Amino acid sequence: MSGRARLLLFAAGSAVFVYLISRIGVRVLIDDARATGWMFVPIVLLYGVAYACNAGAWALVMAGEPRHPPYGRVYVFTVAGFALNFVTPMVNVGGEPYRMAAVAPWLGIRRAAGAVILHNVLRGLSFLLSWLTALGLAFFMLPGTPVIRVGLTIATLVLLALTGLLFSGHRQGALEKTLNLLHRIPVLRRVGRAIEPRREVLVQVDTQIADFYHRHPQRFAAALALEYLSRVIYMSEYYLIGLSIGISLSYFQGYMVGNLSSLFQNLLFFIPYEVGSKEASLYVLFDMLHFDPQLGFYTAIVTRLRDLVWIGIGLLLVWSTGQRAASPRPETLP
Numbered sequence: 001m002s003g004r005a006r007l008l009l010f011a012a013g014s015a016v017f018v019y020l021i022s023r024i025g026v027r028v029l030i031d032d033a034r035a036t037g038w039m040f041v042p043i044v045l046l047y048g049v050a051y052a053c054n055a056g057a058w059a060l061v062m063a064g065e066p067r068h069p070p071y072g073r074v075y076v077f078t079v080a081g082f083a084l085n086f087v088t089p090m091v092n093v094g095g096e097p098y099r100m101a102a103v104a105p106w107l108g109i110r111r112a113a114g115a116v117i118l119h120n121v122l123r124g125l126s127f128l129l130s131w132l133t134a135l136g137l138a139f140f141m142l143p144g145t146p147v148i149r150v151g152l153t154i155a156t157l158v159l160l161a162l163t164g165l166l167f168s169g170h171r172q173g174a175l176e177k178t179l180n181l182l183h184r185i186p187v188l189r190r191v192g193r194a195i196e197p198r199r200e201v202l203v204q205v206d207t208q209i210a211d212f213y214h215r216h217p218q219r220f221a222a223a224l225a226l227e228y229l230s231r232v233i234y235m236s237e238y239y240l241i242g243l244s245i246g247i248s249l250s251y252f253q254g255y256m257v258g259n260l261s262s263l264f265q266n267l268l269f270f271i272p273y274e275v276g277s278k279e280a281s282l283y284v285l286f287d288m289l290h291f292d293p294q295l296g297f298y299t300a301i302v303t304r305l306r307d308l309v310w311i312g313i314g315l316l317l318v319w320s321t322g323q324r325a326a327s328p329r330p331e332t333l334p
Contacts, residue, residue: 036302039244043237043302044309051310053230054078057223058119062107064216065115069106076317077102083314086307096120098318114208119223121166121209126227127262128163132156134259141256142288155263235259237306241299247291257285257296278303 055075062068069077080102081095096116104112135156142148183193213220238254249257264281279300286296 036241036244039240040302040305043240044306046233046237046240047306047310050230050234051075051079051082053226053233054082054123057122057226057230058115060219060223060226061118061122061212062103062115063219064212065107065111067106069103074103076320079310080314080317083311084318086311086314111208118209118212122220122224122227125163125166125224126231127266128159128166129228130231130259131263132159132163134256134263135159137252137256138260141253231259237303238299241302242295245295245298247295249289249291253289257282257289260285 052075055071055078058078059068059071059074062074077099081099084095084098099116100109100112103115106112107115135152138152139149142152183196232255235255235258236251238258239249239251242249242254261278261281265277279297282296282300283293284296286299287293
């Protein structure tokens with residue numbers, strides 16, 4: 001996507017953001033912020049617990065290696081990697097090269113790449129399962145109009161198909177198949193040719209991913225469960241935000257709202273920093289649940305403030321890990 005297109009998308013999202021602020025009023029948002037008060041502390045800490053689950057899942061992926069980083073370092077690398085993803089909008093890949101490089105002194109470059117890819121696959125599966133859970137709740141919680149029912153049904157069928165596809169690719173190894181597919185698609189052949197010299201590496205990573213699924217099914221299930229648990233914990237912040245401003249938003253309503261908003265934001269992944277998409281989705285979802293929709297917008301503001309806190313923490317950890325880098329292994333290849 002060109003720089004001009006990114007700028008236009010960012011401007012469009014910013015316009016939605018500014019419109020919603022003007023519609024609600026700055027004074028109302030300030031009053032709601034005062035209502036949240038000290039509750040912002042557990043909201044921030046809650047995210048640290050969710051990161052602990054993410055780090056635990058990644059640690060399980062690497063647990064079978066002859067040498068792997070201790071959990072404390074894995075936690076630091078996880079938080080730092082997510083912070084870098086936040087500050088690289090559009091593609092959210094800034095943290096992945098960092099995480100690969102961070103664990104390479106223990107695993108070697110290729111197996112480090114495989115561990116990061118495998119963890120991302122597990123995260124993708126956990127997102128799909130969380131969205132499917134939220135869609136199931138939406139059938140009971142959202143208005144039962146024909147349009148909403150049809151939309152929920154289509155979304156559920158698509159996500160079920162994607163989940164099956166991802167499980168299949170995880171079992172069989174999909175990276176080399178993806179490369180072969182790139183060569184067959186005219187507009188993507190140039191990308192395929194650029195990646196072709198790395199085919200051997202992709203095959204090795206495919207083997208690493210498939211071996212983890214077939215040889216260690218219990219670790220696979222535990223890692224996926226931890227990733228799903230991270231989503232369960234993360235969605236508690238919507239309940240806490242509702243509690244802080246005096247609305248009766250149940251945990252399950254918050255879980256549904258948070259995940260459906262996440263699904264909507266991922267569909268509009270090309271909007272930098274999700275500007276406008278998060279606010280608009282929460283505004284609409286709160287309205288559909290018969291809450292004041294302006295509180296949905298305020299909820300988005302609180303989650304963005306929480307993001308900023310953890311981005312700051314993560315970037316500090318990036319700096320600190322650079323200062324205290326692990327000693328490299330004599331052999332960098334597996």
